[in-house]
Amino acid sequence: MRPDQIKTDQYHQQLADKIESLNNLMVDVDLPKAEIFESSISHYRMRAEFRIWHEGDDFYYAMFDPSDPRIPIRVDQFPVASLRINELMPALLEAIRLVPVLRHKLFQVDFLTTQTGETLISLLYHKPIDDEWLEQACLLDKLFPSCHFIGRSRKKKKVLSRDFVMETLTVKGEKYHYQQVENSFTQPNAGINEKMIAWALDVTKGLSGDLLEMYCGNGNFSIPLARQFERVIATEIAKVSVNSAQLNATINGMDNVQVVKMASEDVATALNGQAELPKQLVQAGIETLEPNVVLVDPPRAGLDVDTIELIRKIDHIVYISCNPETLKANLESLLETHQVERFAVFDQFPYTHHIETSVYLTRRI
Numbered sequence: 001m002r003p004d005q006i007k008t009d010q011y012h013q014q015l016a017d018k019i020e021s022l023n024n025l026m027v028d029v030d031l032p033k034a035e036i037f038e039s040s041i042s043h044y045r046m047r048a049e050f051r052i053w054h055e056g057d058d059f060y061y062a063m064f065d066p067s068d069p070r071i072p073i074r075v076d077q078f079p080v081a082s083l084r085i086n087e088l089m090p091a092l093l094e095a096i097r098l099v100p101v102l103r104h105k106l107f108q109v110d111f112l113t114t115q116t117g118e119t120l121i122s123l124l125y126h127k128p129i130d131d132e133w134l135e136q137a138c139l140l141d142k143l144f145p146s147c148h149f150i151g152r153s154r155k156k157k158k159v160l161s162r163d164f165v166m167e168t169l170t171v172k173g174e175k176y177h178y179q180q181v182e183n184s185f186t187q188p189n190a191g192i193n194e195k196m197i198a199w200a201l202d203v204t205k206g207l208s209g210d211l212l213e214m215y216c217g218n219g220n221f222s223i224p225l226a227r228q229f230e231r232v233i234a235t236e237i238a239k240v241s242v243n244s245a246q247l248n249a250t251i252n253g254m255d256n257v258q259v260v261k262m263a264s265e266d267v268a269t270a271l272n273g274q275a276e277l278p279k280q281l282v283q284a285g286i287e288t289l290e291p292n293v294v295l296v297d298p299p300r301a302g303l304d305v306d307t308i309e310l311i312r313k314i315d316h317i318v319y320i321s322c323n324p325e326t327l328k329a330n331l332e333s334l335l336e337t338h339q340v341e342r343f344a345v346f347d348q349f350p351y352t353h354h355i356e357t358s359v360y361l362t363r364r365i
Helices: 008-025 083-097 131-143 190-203 222-228 239-251 264-271 279-284 305-311 324-334
Strands: 035-037 047-055 058-065 068-074 106-113 119-125 147-153 156-159 164-171 174-181 210-214 231-236 257-261 291-296 316-321 338-346 356-363
Touching: 008 324, 035 190, 047 068, 058 083, 083 106, 083 119, 083 131, 119 164, 131 147, 131 156, 164 190, 174 222, 174 239, 190 222, 190 316, 190 338, 190 356, 210 222, 210 264, 222 231, 222 239, 222 257, 231 239, 239 257, 257 279, 264 279, 264 305, 291 305, 305 324, 316 324, 324 356
Parallel strands: 035 338, 119 147, 210 231, 210 291, 231 257, 291 316
Antiparallel strands: 047 058, 047 106, 058 068, 106 119, 147 156, 164 174, 316 356, 338 356
């Protein structure tokens, strides 16, 4: 998304256009009226990545139009990024400008910020980073309190203090704390994320028993939902996210959450009886889990056939989707056994065509 595509005065029309497109896509699907959750119109995005473009003595943040990736578009401020990112952008370049070892062959800067004021900054280079780089980068660490710096070059990573930040989300008056690690998946729009978690809590309110969650990431949904269920078994394939989810369960005092490193396809194959139960699932207590609710938050490709078969056996399904097209395709199978009770639209990515949707399904009587 280029800065010139961000027109805050057109936000509501842009959202209305996306809703119309979504309704046209879903016109033949039996859905209740959508609950619409708007985003803040600016400064909602907690992470951003910029290329660094060098022109003689000058250098600046840049983006590129996919139709012509050879021509850089200068970015001095980025209205959708958090206030903290916009504050840091010029100050960081000014600090790097007169330090040759920090500036030379720097080609990208990644920012990850939190609502609590922490920032993780990754500096990416087309050259090896060495002890001289580390010595000068340590000065940046002192110049920018509450910022944590990482240097990256091919097959090399130097962490000055730590490679994560701690985020705090406030949902229904409760605070939840999350470790967010560099390059691991986190929801980019913190305000919308809080609304998504609140919605998941709302649709499952009054339900009890156990929860099975697949694609749990860093425990974003698992941890708040654990308050409403006796036990939670959450699965995730990315090792970094699994480690964060386990830590996050501990620091939030959720001792009823077990996180298992396993792909959803493998979990489904085992629980469908097509393969022997893996050791890690047995150790997590899957044999005695009696899930009344399943939550899935798959990538854009949606759910595989085995996972759909598995979740059709569970009475209540919460499906968080980042791709309405694959959600629609998956609903063709799910609606044979379940009906949609609630349907929500979350504008996670304003000024783009992307939209996040969620459905809550219950078993047909």
